[in-house]
Amino acid sequence: ELGSYDCYMMKEIEEQPAVMRKIVSAYTTENGQVAIDERIISSLLASDRIYIIACGTSWHAGLIGKNLLEKLAEIPTEVHLSSEFGYHTPLLSEKPFFIYLSQSGETADSRQVLVQTNKWAYPSLTITNVLGSTLSREASFTLPLYAGPEIAVASTKAYTAQIAVLSILASVVGRAKKIMAAETFDVASELSLAAHQMDTLLTKQGKYQDLVEKMLKQTRNAFFIGRGADYSVSLEGALKLKEISYLQCEGFASGELKHGTIALIEERTPVFALITGQSTHLQTRSNLKEVESRGAATCAIVMEDLAQEGDDIILPKVHELFTPLMSVLPTQLIAYYTALMKGNNVDKPRNLAKSVTVE
Ligand code: M6R
Numbered sequence: 001e002l003g004s005y006d007c008y009m010m011k012e013i014e015e016q017p018a019v020m021r022k023i024v025s026a027y028t029t030e031n032g033q034v035a036i037d038e039r040i041i042s043s044l045l046a047s048d049r050i051y052i053i054a055c056g057t058s059w060h061a062g063l064i065g066k067n068l069l070e071k072l073a074e075i076p077t078e079v080h081l082s083s084e085f086g087y088h089t090p091l092l093s094e095k096p097f098f099i100y101l102s103q104s105g106e107t108a109d110s111r112q113v114l115v116q117t118n119k120w121a122y123p124s125l126t127i128t129n130v131l132g133s134t135l136s137r138e139a140s141f142t143l144p145l146y147a148g149p150e151i152a153v154a155s156t157k158a159y160t161a162q163i164a165v166l167s168i169l170a171s172v173v174g175r176a177k178k179i180m181a182a183e184t185f186d187v188a189s190e191l192s193l194a195a196h197q198m199d200t201l202l203t204k205q206g207k208y209q210d211l212v213e214k215m216l217k218q219t220r221n222a223f224f225i226g227r228g229a230d231y232s233v234s235l236e237g238a239l240k241l242k243e244i245s246y247l248q249c250e251g252f253a254s255g256e257l258k259h260g261t262i263a264l265i266e267e268r269t270p271v272f273a274l275i276t277g278q279s280t281h282l283q284t285r286s287n288l289k290e291v292e293s294r295g296a297a298t299c300a301i302v303m304e305d306l307a308q309e310g311d312d313i314i315l316p317k318v319h320e321l322f323t324p325l326m327s328v329l330p331t332q333l334i335a336y337y338t339a340l341m342k343g344n345n346v347d348k349p350r351n352l353a354k355s356v357t358v359e
Contacts, residue, residue, distance in 0.1 A: 008151040008347050009152035009154055009156065009332075009336055009346045010346075012150055012151070013156050013202070014202055015148065016156065016202075016329070017195040017196070018195075019146065019157050019164075020191050020192070020194055020195035021192065022147075023161060023164045023165060023168070024191050034168050035172065036143070036173075037141065037143075040125055040143070043141070044073075044173050045173065045176060045177065046095060047075070047095045047096060047097035047123070048075075049093035049096050050096075050097050051085075052066065052079045052080065052099045052101060053082050053114075054080075055082050055083065055102075055107050055109050056239065057158065057159050057239060058101040058155070058158070058159075058162060060232060060233075060235050060236040060239065061158075061162035061166070063235070064232055064233075064324045065077070065079070065099070065101070065163065065170075066079050068163075068166050068167050068170040068171075068321060069170045069173075071181055071321065072173070072179065072185060073170045073173040074179050074181075076093075082109035082110040082113050083109040086109065086112045096117075098117050098122055098124040098125070098139075099125050099126075099127060100114055100126040100127070100128075100135050101127050101128075101162055102127075102133075103128065103130075103145070103147075103158035104128070104129070104354065105126060105128035105129070105130040105134060105135040106130070107355065107356055108359045109359055110135060111138070112359060114126075114135060114138050114139060118138065124141070125140065125141040125142070125143060127142075127143045127145065127162060128142065128143075128144065128145060129150060129161070143165055145158060145161040145165055147161040150354075151347065153244075153347060153349055153352050153353070153354050154240055154244050154332075154347075159236060160198075160325050163324060163325060164191055164325070167187055167321065168191075171185055190319040190321070194318045194326070197315075197316035197317070197318050197326060198325065198329060201315060201329050202329060207312075207313075208333045208334065208337040209337050211299065212338045215270040216245070216247065216270055216338050218268070219247065219268065221247060221249060222238075222247055222248075222249045222270040222272070223238075223250055223251075223264075224237040224238045224241075224250070224251045224252070224271075224272045224274065224331065225253075225257065225272070225274070225284065225288070225291075226254055226273065226274035226276075226284060227277060227280035227283060227284055228277050228279075229277065229323055229324050229327075230274035230277055230280065230323075231251065231253045231254070232324065233328050234251030234252065234253075236331065237328065237331030239251075240331055240335035241331070241338060243335070244338070244339040244346055245342055245344065246342070246344065254273065254287035254288075255287065257287055257290065257291065262290065262291065262294065265291050265295065266294075267295035269291075269295070269297065270296070270298075271288070271291045271296045271298045271299070272331070273287070273288045273298065273301065274301050274327045275288075275300060275301065275302040275311075276306070276315065276323035277320075277323070278306075278320060281302075281303075281306045285300075285308075288300060299312045300312050300313070301313040301315065301330050302314060303315050303326070304316055305317055313330045315329075315330075
């Protein structure tokens with residue numbers, strides 16, 4: 001199954017463009033339009049608020065999903081950690097709709113919430129890679145991720161697949177509601193473009209080994225910073241790095257640095273900045289300057305049209321709603337090459353299981 005790869009994580013990272021294409025084709029009907037089961041759409045149209053419930057990387061994908069659902073479908077959306085929701089249930093709206101995001105479909109923390117929302121008889125949708133999994137069987141509806149088996153403990157292709165499926169869902173609901181943002185957004189062609197651009201980015205892996213040697217060899221900690229969607233991807237990049245490199249790593253909203261975190265910056269502290277947002281790039285750049293002037297070793301990961309001389313990793317241009325599909329790739333590669341440099345088991349990091357079936 002591994003073919004020419006040494007480990008599943010790299011295989012799965014490189015499968016992502018193909019997964020995007022698979023999702024587009026699986027959700028396209030004979031008339032050439034993307035479509036979602038009518039019953040799911042009616043149930044969503046009848047709801048007044050979406051609650052996304054997930055853990056870990058799936059929760060990070062949910063943060064991007066919130067943006068897609070609010071922008072394209074104009075449905076207020078909250079994203080909750082399963083392990084928190086179960087014990088600190090928020091005040092719910094009148095007509096909630098629950099989306100369970102889970103690669104495995106077996107995560108106990110999420111299942112515990114689903115059991116509860118089923119008792120309350122609220123409609124639910126599981127978006128999962130494993131049809132027939134517990135979360136899929138117990139929810140009202142299921143949408144498959146079509147990512148193919150994900151073996152490496154560090155989740156990669158499930159994250160981008162979750163974003164892609166959520167974007168199709170948001171766009172179909174938005175069109176049903178005649179929301180302008182959805183009507184002018186051709187989700188299938190934007191996803192296909194993203195797949196193409198992901199391919200381009202993934203062929204350029206030459207610099208990562210040097211980059212991680214330079215930035216992460218002599219350190220115990222590292223930071224990812226960004227704003228908006230870049231902040232959400234920073235959280236995911238940090239999780240991936242800590243999970244397989246064992247470095248202490250945090251994702252921060254870059255505007256928050258000056259409210260405390262900047263005290264941690266010392267000579268050579270590694271800071272990776274994600275800069276893809278049209279409305280936030282100047283602010284994040286200025287945050288990057290602030291940490292640089294305090295001695296940080298920095299790496300700027302920047303969308304093509306915002307790039308400046310000296311930026312380290314340039315992301316080929318995609319639709320602004322899809323920048324996370326691009327910016328997450330360098331963070332996955334940074335984690336992978338760091339784990340490799342440290343001689344860690346890339347696919348099976350210590351203390352972790354692929355699927356967390358206990359609370
Ligand atoms: O199978 P799930 O998507 O429900 O799993 C959720 C988390 O356990 C999972 O994403 C975990 O955080 C990954 N190992 C991160 O790479």
